Amino acid sequence: MTSNRAKLFVAAALYALSVHVFAQREPTPLVDQQHCMFCHTDDAPFLAPSFQQIAERYRNVPGAAPMLEHKLRMGGRAHWGDMAMPSAGERGGPLSAEDAHTLVQWVLNH
Numbered sequence: 001m002t003s004n005r006a007k008l009f010v011a012a013a014l015y016a017l018s019v020h021v022f023a024q025r026e027p028t029p030l031v032d033q034q035h036c037m038f039c040h041t042d043d044a045p046f047l048a049p050s051f052q053q054i055a056e057r058y059r060n061v062p063g064a065a066p067m068l069e070h071k072l073r074m075g076g077r078a079h080w081g082d083m084a085m086p087s088a089g090e091r092g093g094p095l096s097a098e099d100a101h102t103l104v105q106w107v108l109n110h
């Protein structure tokens with residue numbers, strides 16, 4: 001029979017693992033290919049708002065994710081500052097809807 005202590009240990013380990021995986025999982029090849037870190041950082045505004053600022057602004061906004069996915073693919077008008085987000089083509093090549101989704105989920109999880 002499994003002891004409660006063992007069950008608790010397994011549950012805690014799984015929880016820690018899932019938190020780690022979801023918090024850290026950066027879609028690195030996409031991020032590199034699209035040069036995200038050329039203008040953005042995780043936590044300090046640089047040429048562009050930081051991913052933490054972006055996550056804070058949109059995390060609880062309904063419909064924000066599809067809007068951002070569209071923007072990642074097509075570019076958009078500036079509204080944080082004077083500089084607009086360039087389109088995917090200008091950043092390093094076309095971006096599929098699926099990849100845009102992955103990137104936006106990653107940004108919003110900051």
Ligand code: HEC
Pocket residue numbers: 030031034035036037038039040047048049054068071072076077078079080081082083084085086091103104107
């Ligand atoms: C050439 C510089 C540059 C690159 C490369 C770049 N960004 Fe941006 N990004 C910006 C700027 C500037 C803004 C602010 C635009 C604005 O005012 O709406 C921005 C805004 C954003 C926003 C918020 C858009 C909004 O409407 O609030 C997201 C999300 C984002 N970037 C994600 C990414 C991701 C993911 C990548 C890589 C795929 C990336 N960016 C690459 C410059 C860049």
